Amino acid sequence: MSRYLPREIEGKWQSVWAEEGTWEVAGPGDPGFDPSRPAAYVLEMLPYPSGEPHVGHLKCYSVGDAIAHFRRRNGFEVIHPMGYDSFGLPAENNAIKTGEPPLTATTRSIESFRRQFNEWGISIDWTREIATHTPEYYRWTQWIFLQLFEAGLAYRDRAPVQWCPNDATVLANEQVIDGRCERCGTEVETRNLEQWFFRTTAYAERLLEDFDLLESWPEHVITMQRNWIGRSEGAEVMFRCEEVGIDFPVFTTRPDTLFGATFFVLAPEHPELEALVAGTEAEGPVRDYVNQVARASVEERGDEARPKTGVPLGRSVTNPVNGEQIPMFVADYVLMDYGTGAVMAVPAHDERDYAFARAFDLPIERVIEGVDEEAEDLDADGLPYSGDGPMVRSGRFDGMNNRKAYDEIVEWLSAEGRGESAVNYRLRDWLVSRQRYWGAPIPIVHCPECGMVPVPDDQLPVELPEISDYAPKGKSPLEAATDWVEVDCPGCGAAARRETDTMDTFVDSSWYFLRYLDPANGTTAFEREKADHWMPVDQYIGGVEHAILHLLYARFFVKALSDLGHIETPEPFANLFTQGMITRDGAKMSKSKGNTVSPADYVERFGADSARAYVCFMGPPERGGDWSDEGVEGVHRFLARLWRAATDLAEAEGQDPDGASCPADFEGDARVLAAKANWAIDKATGDFSRGFQFNTVIAAVMELVNEVYRTRDDLAGDAAGVAALRFAIATAASLIQPFAPHLAAEVWEMVVGGRVWEVPWPEADPAMLISETATIVIQVNGKVRDRIEVPDGIGESELLLAAREAPNVVRYLEGTETVKEVVVPGKLVNLVVKPA
RNA sequence: GCGGCGGUGGCGGAACUGGUAUACGCGAUGGAUUCAAAAUCCAUUGCCCGCAAGGGCAUGUGGGUUCGAUUCCCACCCGCCGCACCA
Structure with missing residues (x-):
């Protein structure tokens, strides 16, 4: 009897698969393509290659590979590619610390990932391998950028943006979690800078609607995206400040409460603030307040339990529905990046306005009658009241139900030109420029004559120049590459400068799944015929941490590319599976805690099969689980048992x-x-x-x-x-x-x-x-009293007879009369009895 | 606060449409094999009472529906995740 030696077996088959190209598949136009075979695209999220793969990778690719194999053996032609999300900060930060160029560390990590994926025996079509940091890849990232630029979906604008002082770069809204940088946890600052954006807001509505096109996504991921996009219906209403002649639009979801507006609040960042108070008594206090707010962290400001603060502006605006002058304030509970940065305050029907009115002793005017049964913290009048009811103190709308008044007031304002119904989204445009080195250069030249000029297609890629100092200085390290920065304008030939910001690495990973389908194409990013054959991805697998970021961006990209005629499908991933996180001793693994598990150790000790099967055996893969060495051994023991039975x-x-x-x-x-x-x-x-x-x-x-x-x-x-x-x-x-x-x-x-x-x-x-006999459970009054073996397919009356004769049942039937007999064929008999 | 997911042996977990609760694995105990150990194989293993036959109690807590509830309904407790001054 021989011993189960996984390393030998695994090496043998890995060689066979590599030599024969077992997992290679052909698409339309490729030699050997068979259009009659049903296609399936199985894809795991692109790994960021840093050091060695960890157990999260092991689980993700084990799960994905199991699905790929299962589909193949059910007759599908499965495309299952692999690549690397190889631009990004860790390699660059390492370069700053050690001086080693990012390319060197990245190449090393990729080799290690590739080697381990092979050692795990993942069934990958290696002919399709990509890495986002290579010019052959980012040439097309740049091409897509320009496609978006020409379609008006990429633009440059000055705006208040989030800046991470530690990483020395701006961040997209999605990359700020609770006021902190998603990557490094540093508190972000707000800066007013000119940056590149993708117009994701243009797709807000379709990003919501097209959830209907998805076959199967986890409900919570859809909910998270829905919340993130944050659609709300309401009206935009114009309030005018006559004293300075400025119109202030506000967004409100409650136009029915307009008559109850008793004051008006601007966000501290509101651009008209200065003009309103310049030269007045309020100027000093307002400036102090704004500065104080600016110093507070995003986290502090976001605390909704904090008492309301603010400063009066000494100005007023006209309420368009009744002509009343209502006083203006600046207060930090109003946010500049939602709606218009100004709100009409209706303290009687809004909790926040109510709290502010109480703090500043402002009038509270109830305009909807009704009693809120469930709400707590109401004052004696039952305010603030957010429910429905008849209108009061609202002129000609008095007595009307507020829902009806909602529509009529909007209609009336529209006719008057002082408002209109509106939809507002929480989603912001995606800020894609980064003041960092290790990313795809933005292919734009700034010309003093022509302005922003796209680099012509035949001059792509704009290659990342080699530099010696990677340290961020508040602007892109690429600024230092003078030879590279200074170019002739592609339009007029004048001396011009290259854009020195690079792209957010989420741009790279927003379309990689398309490049896999035509990886070697030198003339286009991908042929439409090939993309349409395989897309959308039939099964996408990855961690929930990308529920908003990557998955939203990729959806946006595919919609844009679809609208531009490059691909048919409007959604990249028909089915999404999110795997749970593996912990160690109940805690998230991290290098600082020293509780990491290295897949390579386990592959070495027990073999790849044991490690892979174990992560699939731990529990339902969508849930997390705690790593257990004994668990791996158990699975290994099982595989060895199968092996021994087979060899014997x-x-x-x-x-x-x-x-x-x-x-x-x-x-x-x-x-x-x-x-x-x-x-x-x-x-x-x-x-x-x-x-x-x-x-x-x-x-x-x-x-x-x-x-x-x-x-x-x-x-x-x-x-x-x-x-x-x-x-x-x-x-x-x-x-x-x-x-x-x-x-x-x-x-x-x-x-x-x-x-x-x-x-x-x-x-x-x-x-x-079908078995020849069945074990039937006999219950008396719902309690199991005996079990009997009967021939399969026995008749009901025979079964009941046998049940009553079961030794232990007899005792319970003595001196009783039967009220009811329940028979579940092949399974159970329940005799309901009562004392005779 | 709002939304989602979850709570089952010593541990990870199973139970598809309301029908044998605890599959499978780990751990533990005992045995076989061995000079010995490792490895392997076999057996036992929810808790309590009982020599046994058997009985009682158990799926977070309390109620309900049902012949029968881990599964359905109501209320509550705990844990995890997401969102959270969004006008």
Whole structure:
């Protein structure tokens, strides 16, 4: 008996797959393309190559590979590519610290990732490999940027933006979490800078609507995106300050409460603030207040429990519905980046306005009657009231229900030219420029004559120049590459300067899944025919941490590319699966805590198959789980058991090309084992199709292998027994193949011969799923009192008779009369009795 | 505060449409094998009472529907995740 040596087996099959290009597939226009085969695109999120792959990668690619294998064996032509999200800050920060160029560290990391993905035996079509930092790739990132630029979807603008002082760059809204930089956790500052944006807001509505086009996304991810886009319906209403002659539009979701507006508030960043108070008594206090707010952190300001603060401006605006003059304030509870940065305050019907009115002793005018049954913290009048009811103190709308008044007031304002219905989004345009080195240069030249000039297509890529000092200085390190910066304008030939900001690395990863489909194309980013053949991605797999960032950006990109005629589908990912995080001792793994798990160690000790199958066996993959060394060993033990059963059989009986089929004439133990194998096929197929319940698929194969051990001593003696054993072992190998592809290949070769990955996914024989006898549970008054074995398909009356005779049941029936008999065929009998 | 997900043995988890709760794995205990150990194989393993047969209690808590509830309904407690002064 030989020992299970995973490293040998795994090396053997990895060589076979590499030499034969087993996982390579052809698309339209490629040699060998077969249009009749159904296509499936299985994709895991692009890894950022830094150091070594961690367990999160192991889980993601193990899950994805299992799906890829399962689809292949169900007849699909599966494209399953791999690449690297290889631009980004870690490599650059390392360069600042050590002086090693980002390219060197990145190349090293990529080699390590590639090597380990191979050692894991992930079924990747390596001919499609990409890395976003290569000029061959970012040439097309730049091309897409210019496509967006020409379509008016990329623009440059001065705006208040979020600046991370530690990373010395601006950030997109999505990259600021609770006022802190998503990457490094430093508190961000607001700066007024000229930056590049993608017009994501132009797609706000479609980003919402097209959730309907998705086949299966986790509901919580859709909810998160919905919240992020933050659509709200209402009206834009104009308030005029007659004293200085400025109109202030406000967005409100409650135009029905307009008559209750008793004051008016501007955000501290409001651009007209200066003009309103210049030269007045309020100027000093307002300036002090604005400065004080500017110093406060985003986190402090966001605290809604904090008492309301603000300063009167000494000005007033006219309420357009009743002509009343209402006083103006500046207060930090009004945010500049939502709506218009100004609000009409209706203290009677809005909690925040109410709190402010209380603090500043301002009038509170109720305009909707009603009682809020559920609300707490109301004053004696039941205010603030946010429910519905009849209008009061609202002129000709008095007595009307507020919902109706809502529509009529908007209509009236529209007719008067003082307002209109409006939809507002929380979503901002995507800020894509970064003042950092290790990213794709923005392909624009600034010409004193022509302005912003796109670099012509035939001059792409704009290659990232080599520099010596990567340290950020508040502007892009590329500024220092004078030879590179100074160019002739592509339009007029005048001396001009290149744009020195680089692109957010999320731009790189917003379209990589398209480049995989045509990776070597030197004349276009991807051929539409190829993209349309494979897209959208049938199954996307990755962590929830990208629920908003990457997934929203990629959706935006595909919509834009679709509108520009480059691709058919408007959605990149038809089905999304988000895997849960693996922890260690209940805590998130991190280098600083020293609780990281290195997949390479486990692959070394137990083999890739054990490590892969273990992460799939830990629990439902969408949930997280705690890493356990004993757990890996357990899975390894199971694989070794299968291996030993197979070697024992192969040594004694050789291979049999028909071994994978199940003869129908088994009897006794042979029949029991064959039935178990068919049960496992049925269970595994069902669990695979229902979702991604890989843990129970693996458990079913474990049960099958346990059954092999229970019966094999008795079966090894005769031909039928050997056939049953062979069938069971072959079935186990076949079912475990998506999780342990090397072992499965080896076992299959030993007992059947040939290649398991080329064998169609097995189908259970329905006749073998029916057992000859059934165990029936007998309950008396809902409590289990006995179990009986009966022939399958027994009649109801016979069953009831047998049930009443079951030894332990008899005692409970003595001296009772039966009220009711419940029979569930093949499962259970419940006798409901009461004392006679 | 709002929204989502979850709470089952010593631990990770299973139970597809309301029908044997605790599959499978880990751990533990005992046995076989061995000079010995590792490895392996076999058996036992929810808790309590009982020599046993058997009984009682158990799926966060309390109620409800039902012949029967981990599963459905109501209320509550706890944990995790997301959002949160969005006008």
